[in-house]
Amino acid sequence: xxxxxxxxxxxxxxxxxEGTVILAIILPFVMYSxxxxxxxxxSSEVSRxxxxxxxxxAVVPGAPSEEQAARMIVALLRAQHANVRLAKGSPKALLxxxxxxxLVPRGFTRNLTRGLNATLIxxxxxxxxxxxxxxxxxxxxxxxxxxxxxxxxxxRVEAYIYINGRVMSVEKLSRIVSAGMGLVDASIFVIxxxxxxxxLLIGSEKEERMLDVLLSLPLPRRDIALSKMLSAIIVGAMxxxxxxxxxxxxxxxxxxxxxxxxxxxxxxxxxxxxxFVAILASALFASALSLLLSLFTESVRGAQSIxxxxxxxxxxxxxxxxxxxxxxxxxxxxxxMCVVYASFSPLTGQTPAIASITxxxxxxxxxxxxxxxxxxxEAAVTASATLRRLLRGRRRAAEEALPG
Amino acid sequence: MxxxxxxxxRKVYPGGVxxxxxxxxEVEAGEVVxxxxxxxxxxxxxxxxxxxxxxxxxxxxxxxxxxxxxxPGEARKRLVYVPEExxxxxxxxxxxxxxxxxxxxxxxxxAERREIEEAVEEAVKLTGLSEKVLGxxxxxxxxxxxxxxxxxxxxxxxxxxxxxxxxxxxxxxxAANHLRRLIRRxxxxxxxxxxxxxxxxxxxxxxxxxxxxxxRGEIIASGHPRDIVExxxxxxxxxxxxxxxxxxxxxxx
Ligand SMILES: Nc1ncnc2c1ncn2[C@@H]1O[C@H](COP(=O)(O)OP(=O)(O)OP(=O)(O)O)[C@@H](O)[C@H]1O
Ligand SMILES: [Mg+2]
Numbered sequence: 290x291x292x293x294x295x296x297x298x299x300x301x302x303x304x305x306x307e308g309t310v311i312l313a314i315i316l317p318f319v320m321y322s323x324x325x326x327x328x329x330x331x332s333s334e335v336s337r338x339x340x341x342x343x344x345x346x347a348v349v350p351g352a353p354s355e356e357q358a359a360r361m362i363v364a365l366l367r368a369q370h371a372n373v374r375l376a377k378g379s380p381k382a383l384l385x386x387x388x389x390x391x392l393v394p395r396g397f398t399r400n401l402t403r404g405l406n407a408t409l410i411x412x413x414x415x416x417x418x419x420x421x422x423x424x425x426x427x428x429x430x431x432x433x434x435x436x437x438x439x440x441x442x443x444x445r446v447e448a449y450i451y452i453n454g455r456v457m458s459v460e461k462l463s464r465i466v467s468a469g470m471g472l473v474d475a476s477i478f479v480i481x482x483x484x485x486x487x488x489l490l491i492g493s494e495k496e497e498r499m500l501d502v503l504l505s506l507p508l509p510r511r512d513i514a515l516s517k518m519l520s521a522i523i524v525g526a527m528x529x530x531x532x533x534x535x536x537x538x539x540x541x542x543x544x545x546x547x548x549x550x551x552x553x554x555x556x557x558x559x560x561x562x563x564x565f566v567a568i569l570a571s572a573l574f575a576s577a578l579s580l581l582l583s584l585f586t587e588s589v590r591g592a593q594s595i596x597x598x599x600x601x602x603x604x605x606x607x608x609x610x611x612x613x614x615x616x617x618x619x620x621x622x623x624x625x626m627c628v629v630y631a632s633f634s635p636l637t638g639q640t641p642a643i644a645s646i647t648x649x650x651x652x653x654x655x656x657x658x659x660x661x662x663x664x665x666x667e668a669a670v671t672a673s674a675t676l677r678r679l680l681r682g683r684r685r686a687a688e689e690a691l692p693g
Numbered sequence: 694m695x696x697x698x699x700x701x702x703r704k705v706y707p708g709g710v711x712x713x714x715x716x717x718x719e720v721e722a723g724e725v726v727x728x729x730x731x732x733x734x735x736x737x738x739x740x741x742x743x744x745x746x747x748x749x750x751x752x753x754x755x756x757x758x759x760x761x762x763x764x765p766g767e768a769r770k771r772l773v774y775v776p777e778e779x780x781x782x783x784x785x786x787x788x789x790x791x792x793x794x795x796x797x798x799x800x801x802x803x804a805e806r807r808e809i810e811e812a813v814e815e816a817v818k819l820t821g822l823s824e825k826v827l828g829x830x831x832x833x834x835x836x837x838x839x840x841x842x843x844x845x846x847x848x849x850x851x852x853x854x855x856x857x858x859x860x861x862x863x864x865x866x867x868a869a870n871h872l873r874r875l876i877r878r879x880x881x882x883x884x885x886x887x888x889x890x891x892x893x894x895x896x897x898x899x900x901x902x903x904x905x906x907x908x909r910g911e912i913i914a915s916g917h918p919r920d921i922v923e924x925x926x927x928x929x930x931x932x933x934x935x936x937x938x939x940x941x942x943x944x945x946x
Contacts, residue, residue: 498780502794502843505744507769507801665765667747675707 308680309586309594316597320604327608331421334612338422339429341366347376347387351410352395359393362409365437380412384451388414391430401443408445409434413459415452417637418615420466423450427459453616453636465555465635472632473610476568478532480575480603480625483525487579488596490517492589500670510664514580514657521576522569560634563642567631570649574624575599577656584663585676602626621645624652694758695719696886697743697854702752704738704910712738714910715752720854720903723884725876727897730907731938736890737777739907740856743888744774757853770802773847777858777890779840783832787842790831791816794846816849821871837864844872848879855879857889861896873900894931906934908941 304310337343346366350359359375366373376383380390392410400407411430415423427448435444448459457465494500503513556564578599583592602624609615609626614633620626627645634642663669697720704713713735720726728736741747743754745765754761754768761768781790792813799809817827820841831839840863847855860876861869873896880887891897897904898918906914906921914921914937918930925933 493782497782498776498778499782501741501744501746501776502774502780504746505769505772505774506794506797507766508797509766670741670746671707678708 307591308677309591312597313594316601320601324604324608327612331612334419334422335425338419338425339432341369341371341389341426341429341433344372344389344426345387346371346373346389346391347383348373348391348393349376349378349380349383350393351397354399355393355395355397358398358401362391362393362434365434368437369433371433380410381451381456384412384414389426389430404443406443406445408447411446411448412456413448413450415450416613417453417633418613420462420613421611422613423452424459424463424466453638461555462636465633468555469614469629469632469636470610472564473607473629475529475533475536476571476625476628476632477603477607478536479525479529479568479572480600482528483521483572484575484579484596484600485593486524487517487521487576488583488592489589490521491580491583492586492592495586495673496588504664504669510661513664514577514661517580518573518576518657521579522572525572525576555635560631560639560642563634563639563646564628564631567627567642567646567649570646570653571603571625571628574649574653574656575603577653577660578624581656581660581663584660584669584672587673591673616641618644622648622652624649696722696724696757697888698753698755699739699743700753700755702739702742702754703750704735704742704747705750706738712910713742713749713752716907716910716912717752718905718912718915720886720888722853723880723886724902725880725887725889725900727901727904728888728890728907729892729894729897729904729934730890734907735910736907737858738910740774740776740858740888740890743854744772744856745769746774771853772856773798773850773852773854774856775840775843775847775858775860777862779836779843779863781831781834781839781842783830786830787820787822787827787834787838788817790842791820791827791846791849794843795850798850798852812849812851816845819845819849819875821845821868837868840864841868841872844875848875848883848885851879851883852885855885855887857887859890859892861891861893869896876900894929894934898930904930906937908938913937913941 348359348363348366350356363373363375376387376390380392383390390412392412394408394410397407397409409430411427413423413426415426427446430448431444431446435442449456450459450462452462494503579592579596582595582599586592586595605623606625606629609620609629610633614629614637616637621630621641621644627642627649630637630641630645663672668675699716699718702713702716703711705711716735716739718726718728728739730736738747742749743756743761745761745768748762756768756771759767759771782793785793795812795816796809799812804812817824820827822838822841826838831842834842840860844857844860847857857876861872864872876887876889877900879885889900891900901918904915904918904921905912914925914933916924922928922930922933925936927933927936
């Protein structure tokens with residue numbers, strides 16, 4: 290037993306004195322708790338939308354024959370504490386003042402009394418940053434009314450969303466959102482392997498004792514950086530192609546062979562090009578930042594753990610997709626957001642896509658510059674020791690600050 | 694002007710260790726020079742500064758008149774460096790590793806294809822390893838075999854200066870002997886100067902035209918091995934080395 294105790298204490302010390310192991314312990318908590326907050330916000334938004342909380346609603350009879358039905362709908366919604374009133378005018382004009390306009394079309398009452406399906410037309414003013422809520426609100430209308438109308442199961446809703454200056458059916462919006470999500474998720478398949486391969490390319494130089502040799506060779510440091518970035522991206526692209534192809538096959542299986550190309554037909558050629566440029570810019574950034582961070586570690590394992598930092602913003606990008614895509618210039622500069630704006634360009638327009646891609650390329654340039662500078666200085670071989678000493682110094686200072 | 698001039702080299706590592714305290718020495722073209730001294734004396738630090746990997750805290754290094762700190766790119770074209778802890782890309786075969794090192798070097802000097810191919814063949818011969826062994830991946834190599842690959846590739850490119858940090862450490866008797874002869878021959882035929890370190894004083898006596906003894910970051914003796922032995926009143930270099938170090942430490946070692 291002494292043997293086990295001694296060995297156990299040795300193994301634990303080996304693991305817990307490794308900064309990257311500590312990082313691997315802490316990161317999941319940070320990540321998932323951030324996710325938790327986002328999901329909580331998302332689900333509260335969706336449930337508010339479903340109960341029509343926070344909407345100002347106008348009910349418009351489409352013909353004199355429908356006035357009574359319209360009044361009834363107003364009453365039903367009021368009974369559910371909705372902020373609603375009867376109004377007249379074109380839905381588009383009314384959307385200036387109301388967030389939700391319910392048009393009772395000619396024939397609605399007749400269909401309902403004859404026991405046929407009756408359709409309401411719903412117009413919704415939605416914001417890009419609350420996409421999930423936007424797609425939930427129309428079914429909220431059905432839900433609330435169905436509870437009040439006897440023949441609720443025959444009630445149908447045809448919903449149009451007024452978003453970012455354009456009107457589209459809720460089906461089209463959902464298709465764009467799922468296509469966009471798919472494209473953003475696909476970028477994860479690129480960014481993670483690229484980052485991991487880049488880490489491998491620095492970590493193995495150190496593990497195989499080749500960094501000193503490499504640095505003494507007559508090669509421009511820029512060439513070293515470039516070749517490492519490109520090879521990480523090429524192999525990363527292979528890994529991504531395999532994941533995406535597998536994913537596609539899986540989806541095709543799940544949707545009974547209905548191909549995903551239905552979704553992607555919504556993108557123009559130009560938008561597709563923007564998407565690929567965004568992915569490339571992101572991959573360049575991921576590889577450069579991972580190479581840079583890897584210089585601060587001593588092994589492949591250490592490098593791969595520390596480069597989690599390089600990929601972390603990609604998760605943020607994926608999460609924003611769940612809640613909605615805020616078109617906010619401050620977000621253009623967040624790494625990997627260009628993939629989000631390029632994927633959602635049918636909704637958000639071209640400006641955010643171009644601006645965020647440009648920002649990403651500039652950031653990549655800065656990281657490459659710093660990396661090449663580090664490679665050209667002795668920091669290439671001393672950075673890991675320096676970081677270690679800094680962390681140790683911090684810990685020692687903290688210990689000294691303890692009373693007693 | 695000598696090929697290599699090292700002048701007042703000081704190195705304080707980040708963290709405060711003063712590894713070198715004003716090291717000066719010279720190497721003539723085609724000369725074989727040994728830097729010897731106890732563990733931690735500063736040999737590897739000196740080599741890494743000359744090889745442009747570390748920057749000196751102060752002092753300067755001129756290689757063929759090129760300041761290695763200001764113009765590292767130019768300096769690198771003139772030197773090769775084989776580190777003490779020898780390694781290699783384990784996914785490559787011995788032959789591929791040689792080709793890579795030789796090509797990277799000669800391409801930077803603007804050599805022609807034929808010249809590069811000849812140098813590769815030369816390096817293959819210099820390793821003294823069979824074609825079969827050279828066809829294997831480096832992950833299957835012993836430490837000594839990896840060292841032979843790197844030293845051979847280094848010498849085959851005919852650098853102005855080859856820096857070999859403990860080149861025979863870990864080599865068997867036959868391989869070490871082969872390598873010593875190789876170093877002498879390359880220096881004589883190609884005019885490459887060799888700056889090496891070693892803990893084997895017999896080897897130093899055999900190889901070196903000049904020896905610098907470094908102790909705690911300072912050069913404490915220099916000269917032809919024979920002269921050092923004579924001056925110290927010793928029977929051989931090892932004894933001289935021990936006496937000189939003991940003198941510095943004020944008593945026994
Ligand atoms: N990366 C480093 N960071 C801090 N100090 C270092 C570093 N490398 C070496 N040193 C210190 O510098 C001094 C000289 O080390 P160096 O490796 O140059 O010695 P050496 O003469 O090559 O020894 P050996 O014969 O053991 O190879 C030693 O005190 C060592 O602890
Ligand atoms: Mg050494």
